[in-house]
Amino acid sequence: MATDRSRRRGVTVLAAVSLLVAVLYVTGGVVSGLRSAANLVVAPFSWTINTIAKPVGHMFSGTVNYSDVVAQNQKLRYELGRAQLRANEGWALARQLTELTSEMKLPFVRSLPTVMAQVTTLSPTNFAATIDISKGRDDGVLVGMPVVANGGLVGSVIATTPHGATVRLISDANSVVGVTYGSQQTSLVISGRGVNNGLGATAIPLTTSLNPGTVLYTDGLSGALFPPGLPVAKVRRVTLTPGAATFNLTMQPTADLRHMMYLDVILWEPST
Amino acid sequence: MNRALAPVIVVTLLIVGLQLSILSSLRFSGVVIMLVWVWPLVVGLAGLTNLAVWSAVVAGVFFDTHSTTPFGLTAAVGMILAYGASRLGKEGVGDLDSAAWWVTPLLAGVAGFFAPLLYVIGGFVTFNFSLWRASLFNMMVVNAVAFAVLSRPLARVAQLAGGLGARARR
Numbered sequence: 118m119a120t121d122r123s124r125r126r127g128v129t130v131l132a133a134v135s136l137l138v139a140v141l142y143v144t145g146g147v148v149s150g151l152r153s154a155a156n157l158v159v160a161p162f163s164w165t166i167n168t169i170a171k172p173v174g175h176m177f178s179g180t181v182n183y184s185d186v187v188a189q190n191q192k193l194r195y196e197l198g199r200a201q202l203r204a205n206e207g208w209a210l211a212r213q214l215t216e217l218t219s220e221m222k223l224p225f226v227r228s229l230p231t232v233m234a235q236v237t238t239l240s241p242t243n244f245a246a247t248i249d250i251s252k253g254r255d256d257g258v259l260v261g262m263p264v265v266a267n268g269g270l271v272g273s274v275i276a277t278t279p280h281g282a283t284v285r286l287i288s289d290a291n292s293v294v295g296v297t298y299g300s301q302q303t304s305l306v307i308s309g310r311g312v313n314n315g316l317g318a319t320a321i322p323l324t325t326s327l328n329p330g331t332v333l334y335t336d337g338l339s340g341a342l343f344p345p346g347l348p349v350a351k352v353r354r355v356t357l358t359p360g361a362a363t364f365n366l367t368m369q370p371t372a373d374l375r376h377m378m379y380l381d382v383i384l385w386e387p388s389t
Numbered sequence: 390m391n392r393a394l395a396p397v398i399v400v401t402l403l404i405v406g407l408q409l410s411i412l413s414s415l416r417f418s419g420v421v422i423m424l425v426w427v428w429p430l431v432v433g434l435a436g437l438t439n440l441a442v443w444s445a446v447v448a449g450v451f452f453d454t455h456s457t458t459p460f461g462l463t464a465a466v467g468m469i470l471a472y473g474a475s476r477l478g479k480e481g482v483g484d485l486d487s488a489a490w491w492v493t494p495l496l497a498g499v500a501g502f503f504a505p506l507l508y509v510i511g512g513f514v515t516f517n518f519s520l521w522r523a524s525l526f527n528m529m530v531v532n533a534v535a536f537a538v539l540s541r542p543l544a545r546v547a548q549l550a551g552g553l554g555a556r557a558r559r
Binding site for chain 1: 402403405406407408409410411412413414419420421423438439442443446449450451452454455456457458461463464465468472505508509512519520524527528
């Protein structure tokens with residue numbers, strides 16, 4: 118009986134502590150310190166498992182997928198060659214564009230400094246689309262800075278440490294990006310739909326002409342979270358509801374968010 | 390319980406390490422298998438209430454330090470699973486040695502199915518209203534299958550860590 122009572126008390130105390138921690142999270146503060154302390158405890162275990170399991174895993178997958186690895190290597194070499202060619206061709210155009218945009222007093226991403234970073238950890242959970250990167254405050258990375266890779270906007274920095282940062286991907290359910298397309302007269306707001314669900318935009322007036330395949334860029338309006346001209350997404354599906362005055366869009370990020378090794382943090386802060 | 394706490398906590402930390410190092414990048418249909426929930430569940434099914442709840446708290450809190458989701462929510466869901474499972478474990482339901490072989494996987498499968506849903510409901514409680522937008526049904530199905538598959542081997546580990554294996558050998 119006494120054991121039962123003490124057990125119940127123990128469970129109640131633990132439940133209360135959990136609730137307290139959740140409340141602390143909501144109200145902010147304390148938690149960042151708690152996170153850092155807990156990180157220190159888990160780090161040796163993660164390191165041990167990584168040291169043992171990763172080489173074995175790599176060896177195994179390398180053996181099983183050897184032909185794929187060779188094919189991928191060849192494809193990458195080909196793509197690298199094409200990219201270099203395009204870079205050379207685009208150099209002159211980029212220079213012209215930079216001059217034009219600077220005359221229009223608009224920031225252009227090519228003129229903005231970037232920091233290259235490596236992806237260190239993918240989001241460990243199903244409920245948040247984030248990644249950790251290898252560059253942090255000491256390298257000039259600050260909260261709010263945009264991150265690009267694989268041909269488009271990837272997300273923005275939401276937390277930093279001296280030697281690392283956490284990036285919220287544009288596919289995260291809490292992510293919102295202001296975009297435009299074509300002649301840049303129409304602006305839309307697109308939001309993430311969760312880890313595996315791409316992007317979406319709702320309640321777009323029927324007067325807006327958007328077709329599958331249209332590429333959307335950051336609009337860079339006053340107070341925007343991203344500089345203008347970053348490719349964000351490509352329209353995949355237009356959903357029309359009969360009788361409705363608006364339609365919905367399903368989009369695919371232009372950057373391949375599932376295969377990222379390296380990315381660039383644009384050293385650009387949103388204006389307040 | 391006190392003597393068993395240390396090995397169970399060590400295994401719990403290893404489970405967290407495994408979750409963060411391996412399972413976060415090894416997705417099935419885009420879904421991460423939540424080993425940090427399976428472990429407290431099977432410890433609970435072994436009838437070790439306090440150890441199950443402690444392992445849920447430790448696994449959840451340490452896991453949440455690496456996630457941007459509401460801090461403590463993984464622990465809270467783990468605790469609910471652990472406590473519920475331990476009630477069944479106390480009655481011998483789901484115990485590897487006394488129940489039918491399929492009972493533990495079945496119970497784990499049911500728990501795995503509802504665990505992501507519990508998490509989303511918990512998200513509403515902590516004013517995070519965007520968790521449901523993830524592919525919830527996918528998560529429920531994949532985790533149900535994974536929980537069922539992993540439950541028996543992990544329950545064996547739980548028995549050993551909790552000292553039950555040693556007692557049975559005696």
